[in-house]
Amino acid sequence: MSKFISAYYHDEEDLIKGVRQIRNQGIEPADVRTPFPVHGLDKAMGMKRSRLTRVAFAGGAIGGLIGFFFQAWVFTVAYPINFGGKPFFAVPSFMPVTFEMTVLFAAFSMVIAFFIHNKLGPGAKTIIYDEQVTDDRFQILIEADDLDEPEQQRIEKALKEAGAQGIQLTS
């Protein structure tokens, strides 16, 4: 159970400015919480682009291959049946299912990865430090467990200068 210095803004543009400011002073926010996705915030926080897309690609590829080769196997190896004189290896016929499988696997693999990665999920235990965050507040959280007094004050001062409000210690 860790302690945080928490502060909030009322406007996303001020938030971005603030975040830039404190990061220039070498203060890394542990987390920034906003009611909606703030464009430019990821840059301001120096976040890297998410790699979830690769998961999606991998998932899709697997799904597609399974889809196609299962059908091919059924029609040519497992139990070749003559349907209306069509060739056993009827590629055009396999396309729809292959496509659907691709999409299904891509979507689900990615979404599942998303939840695992964010440690979110049904009934996941997370702590909400400020219930306004999902409404109209933009909150900055800074690790405060092993901070000594002066350091802590420096941070709070920096936050104040960065125009943050309601600066306090939360746990």
Added chain:
Amino acid sequence: MDNNTFILSKKVINISLIMIAIGLISLAYGYFGGLGAGRIAANILMNTFYFLGIALIGLFFVAVHAIAESGWQVSVQRIGEAMSRFIPVGGILLLALFSLGGLSSLYEWTHTEHLDAILLKKVGYLNVPFFMIRFFIYFAGWIILAWLIRKTSLKLDVDGDKFYFNRLRTVSAIFIVFYAVTSVTSSFDWLMSIDAHWFSTLYGWYVFSSMLASGTAVIIILLYVLKRMGYMTHVNAEHVHDLGKYLFGFSIFWAYLWFSQYMLIWYANIPEETVYFYTRLKYFNTIFFLNLVLNLAVPLLVLMTRNSKRMFAVLLPVSVVVFIGHWIDMYQIVMPGVVGKEAGIGLLEIGLTVGYAGLFILVFFHSLSKAPLVPKNHPYFKESIEYHTNY
């Protein structure tokens, strides 16, 4: 911006003239080399149609964004406008082809003396007079609307008058409607009627999707060329990204229509329909599948990632591939019907295409030099410049 006006340099003119020359030479070679009227006519037809299509897509690009009220494309709008200037040229070339005996060597239905039962049923639509009437209607409509759009867009650029802004939308809407119908019927007339017995309801849209992809590719290529010349500096990765997305999307859309048409005909396997693919699979096997590789596989796999859509380094080659790919597509649309199994890609085909390309860029750059490269006073101009997307 200092470089807002395009100067048509000697260099450009010369290059394009040389290309045109190559075209003429290969045409002459084709003529005296005895490649046969059919093959020559077929080449002229496919190239004219191909570049005409690209020109039309240029106009379509402008019009569709005008009515969609999207902002980002304003910065590249002029490219589309300039492309559309090729429409009358294509019209003249096509007219020349048809009036200089192209009809009889292209379309078997023009040989009224020996028509079989099925063709006789179609005489009501497939007869030369009506064919030419339609021809003139199409071009009259396209040229007038292209001219109107261009004029309005220039007027709008004077002081961003809301009146012209709305007028542009109206004219564009009219064009879209007119084009929606004519793009279908024109491809029925000029391409589908080559295999006069065959028919497919999807055909018109299929050809349109092919033109859409090649047109977008050309826009990207021309944009790159302009940037290399030092123009269009305001165009940034964001705009390129969107064009990349178009290329990606349209390629998939084309593939989708290709599959729909092929699969349905393959599935029902009714002779009156399969006849089309029968010849293509039998005598044009390589072309047939190359078509898919170039126009689907390449853009799909390469342009899937975000960055590849944003970097000319990747996007340009793909655009070129797609440009060639849809030329191939046009080839397998026209050749089997007219030339048959003797068809091949030789000097005539390549040279003539180079010639057309030359003519096209000449027209393009010429018209580009006629107006400021960027419609500074367009209401959405600022949007377009400040435009950025984080996906």
Added chain:
Amino acid sequence: MEKKYYKSLEELRIAPDEFQNGEMLGDKKSLLLMEQELKQSTGPNRRDFLKLFGFTVASAAVAASCEQPVRKAIPFLIQPEEVTPGKANYYASTFYDGNDYCSILVKVRDGRPIKIEGNTLSAVTGGGTSARTQASVLDLYDNARYREPLNQGQETSWEQIDAEIMNKLGEISGRGGRIVLLSPTLISPSTKAAVDLFKNRYPGTELVQYDTTSASAILKANELSFGKAFIPAYHFDKADVIIGFDADFLGTWLSPVEFTKQYVSKRKLHEGNKAMSRHIHFESGMSLTGSNADKRIVIKPSQQKAYVAQLLLALSGSAAENPEIIKIAEELSTAKGRSLVVSNSQDAETQLMINAINELLGNYGNTLLTDVHLKVRQADDAAMTKLTEEMAQGVVDGIILYDVNPSYDFPDREKWVAGLEKTSLKITFNSVKSETSETANYVCPDHHYLESWNDFEVKTGHYSLAQPAIRHIFNTRQAQESLLKWAGSEKDFRTFIQEYWQQNIYQTDLTGFVSFWNKCVHDGVYVSEKKETPVPALDISAASAIASTNSVIVADDSYQLDLYYNVSVGSGKHANNPWLQELPDPVTKICWDNYAAISQKLADEMGLEDESLITINKLGPFPVVIQPGQESRTVSVALGYGREKGGKSAVGVGVNAYPLMGFAHGSRQLQTIGASIEKVNGKFRLARTQTHHSMEGRQIVRETTLAAYLDNPKSGNEIRDEIKKHLKTIYPKKEYAGLHWGMAIDLNSCIGCNACIVACSAENNVPVVGKEQVLMAREMHWIRIDRYYTGDPENPELIRQPVMCQHCDNAPCENVCPVAATTHSDEGINQMAYNRCIGTRYCNNNCPYKVRRFNFFDYTNADALPGNLYDTEEMTVDLRKLVLNPDVTTRAKGVIEKCSFCIQRIQDKKLKAKIENRPLADGEVITACAQACPSQAIVFGNLNDKESKVSLMFADERNYHVLEELHVLPSVGYLTKVKNTNV
């Protein structure tokens, strides 16, 4: 009725002497046990059916192998000791219902007769069958059958009833009273002998024959011409020109199966045959025969006599004004001795002229034989009328009704019924409840013919035998045996027949009588050298006299009535047969009703349309059908409907038109002049299996004329070359290594008799759905006969085409089934896996021929859910279920079914060939439809065998495939229809 059903099995129990050895007793025990189970189980469900089925297997096996009558029967294929459950036996027998004659084989499976097939050994019917013959097996399992002898409606025992009857008879004959035995034409020599015995025992007994479908005018005419009342043997197979006056000889006239065979033999054009008979038909309504004629001339019933007269005059050199007749006379005179003129007129004078015409044409001795008689009609209508009179006067004391039903089908019913009431002793042999039998004091139910011994002489010297194919199901007794018993003889009829044959039919030869007898029973038929005594040459003067006075063709405006029998229920005797009731009429495609067929003209005059109602001579109301080719002021109505007693499917279906019959010139008249017709308000819905009658100019049924055919065999079929040119495919055609089944149908041979439809239903357990479902276009027939009109609606041409699953090699239906329930076998058969089908009906939608059928309800009681049975015709009661073919699955609700090319027959023959370690022979596998067909229009075989009949027919220039342009590669081919209209 289950209770009843057991009773018949108790028979098995209470006759211990019938079980000779312990083995049998073992069987007996198991039977008893099963029976106990059955008693406990309530309500019919699938389990019960299985039990019951197993039960039947066992009981039938016992019955078939150790019961008295059948032990003596000689199976067609194998010895009775070898009766093995699961293996079918075939017994030669004969179908004769006092109307139609057919020599048959009975397919007996596990002791149950389940199918009738033609006996190819017969010189008369030669393996052909009719719809009625095919359906007759279902009558064996008719719910309306009497199960016990009845005394005043009370169940009783044979001993008691015999005692009572014998002393009543004795009493009557004792006081010199009159006893009448009323029966249809008897063509059974032994029966006649039995009757004679009876007469001797009871003097004053008189045999009166009463034919519902009578030919008494012909008999009378021949009596006048030759001094002998007989019907000559006709030979349509020797006639190049056939003129028919209202004689439906392909459908219902005298001996249709025989005539069809003969007729078609002159119409086939493949196998090198280039000649074709010419058939001109005069009639008022559109009959089956008329619809097959090369030229059909519409006349008023009242005009027939005049037309015949003119023809006679024209032929005898004097002037005739009618151009048609003159042309015909010319045609006929070019075919002397090779022509045949027949009429169904009930007027002896007309028939006299017909005789004269044939005499002039020298047809006697060629196409008409006087030394061989056709015996199926012997009754003189006058006799019956006389009898009615006498009974009305009450001078008849006792009447024995044998297989007749005058209370329903005698025109003057009131008088007959009144007379019947006056008659003190009324005994009936009827085996099925009927209007007449229900009024009798004594009901001595006869066996069904499949339970009986019998013999027949259908034509002079053409004998055939009937033998039981199953032990009698109910406590019935064969009529002849009753007669013998009452005559004081203790013989069973089999012995009686045997002795009769030994004395009268058997010519001494080396092999001896026993082997002769065995052979006859085995073959079912025997032809002797016997001929009738020659008749004097015909003097035509009388006829000419009649002709000269009747030769004026009057066009009177009165409404005229034209009654007819249709190919399904016929005289009405088989009205309780759902298979026949659901059989669409070959012309109108209507089932489950009779109706008044009228012309468009008349409809317009009276403001009528299809299904509106009229009364005829105050009788009715009859629903109206506007019939192309109907004589403008003639109304045609089918007889045999409107039964009041006699089972669920019979009662209340249609209207009884017999009262409309007239009586004139000493015969009952089918055609009457001056009928009164009145419109009645309201409508009545008619169940029609085909509602669109035009081909919409599509090349579905291809047609040409003989002349065109002779100078170009492809004529009518020219388009096929064009189509074949375009048949390109983008994926390779599948090849079939071994067998590749195919079917060829000769549209020239198909006359539309419907025998195939019933045969198919019987073979493949095709459910009967009832009128309501047919109205919703849900009939289940696997094979249908499409019928289209072409040309002038006043007198159109009519073309037919049997359509069943075409077994396309590129079957659109197979592609779309999501669960792979319908697939293509490696023998080219489009097969259905019923228990895999989930009923999406996608295959049916995608079938260009619409031959697939969907089980909209649980018709056959095969559904998993209980209590949702849809069976309007009692087809799923235990008794009726015995007719099911165990080799074919019954289909559950929600399942698609369709023609399987009789896959069970193919497998059976393949197995046989395998056991005998030889390849299948061509023609060894015969589908039910092909086998039933009296005209061999359908040929089935292996397309990979280039020598097979079907391959040869496929190679014929006339061959084409319906919708071939779709490239579905059907395995069914059709031969262009050729009409001989070029004269």
Added chain:
Amino acid sequence: MYVSPIREPLIKGNKDYSQVTRDIMAPMAGKPSKYWYMGMALAGAAALMGAWASYETVFNGIGTWGLNKTIGWAWDITNFVWWVGIGHAGTFISAILLLFRQKWRTSINRSAEAMTLIAIACAGFFPLIHMGRLLLGFFIFPYPNTRDLWVNFNSPLLWDVFAITTYFLVSLVFWYVGLIPDIGTVRDKAKNKIRKAIYGFLSFGWTGSARHWSRHETISLVLAGLAAPLVLSVHTIVSFDFATSVIPGWHTTIFPPYFVSGAIFSGFAMVLTLLIVARKALNLEDYITINHIESMNKIIILTGSIVGIAYLTEFFIAWYSGVEYEQYAFFNRAFGPYAWAYWIMMTCNVITPQLFWFKKIRTSLIATFIISIFVNIGMWFERFVIVVTSLHRDYLPSSWSMYKPTLVEVGLYIGTLGLFFTLFLLFIRIFPVIAIAEVKSVLKSSGEHQKHAHHE
């Protein structure tokens, strides 16, 4: 991000973020209005009728419908295609409009997606109920069995199974992922414990962390990228049900794209029908403004015209093909016994939407509402025309017949309508009908008040 001043604001009124939260969550708070109860009662009754009809069908058989030997599909598949079509708007709006970055989607995508999911559920009901042997319906799944028998991958019906399932699942995920942050908001605004607990559980523990947001945006976009072709594929495959066959009027290559645009056409019509009522009932006029309506109407014109062109193309090619069966099929559509259905379709789908060319009509609520109903009807008849008139007269005239629906069939249709509205009414009580977070994210650029603030 700059937005040109000439653009109309997407959110009206002087609103700040918490105002947005309150407005949108208002319909979920307190007791439902009596109109809501009345709606529920009505919808519930309709659903009950459906239940009765389903029982009749399953127990007694398809015979309780009006089908026959010639016409194997009618209302069942008509309804199926109709519902699937309606189920296209939601994903189209969220996916394709997202890709084309049409901001106006933010106010309508949530409810449209919910509608999509419900519509797909209704649609899925018909392929099930139309089976002759529903209880064995599981045969269509490729599962290992003792017979070693798989399924027929050639069959469009099988493709349907995969397409519809995938579409439903992906749409569901897409919808729910978008919903999570808003559920978080609901959770944090919840007063009583149970409510908090439930929404807490449903919110998957959403915190609003910037990192989560960034990833959330990424997957939203990729999901959109996947859903876009998916939404095309679904109706494409539905169109294959007909287009792969050999039946004239069914087998034509234009079906895939034409069905898709038809689907979007009808989908938007249904969205309009619902939202025009909802915005009033839930006082969300500030969020679902006339501009939204107008933008949707524009899409209606577009798709409607595409459909119109497809009709004409079909008709022309039928003549041009020179195939007598094709020619007859289309002649029969326009002048045969079912011509009335054809002309209803033509009027409702091709003519009425053209009225939207007039700005006056395009921006009038009443007009829009009426026309949207017309389009719903028209699109139902389009499917009826395709299914029934093509089947009832195909190749062999001997088998031609007519079709008349029975009460059971009508009951099934009404039943699904009931189900549809029941679930939709529940939805507006349980979840925010507008994507709160997304609206907030465009508030700055497109909110009326904020825009003015910008340009002073």
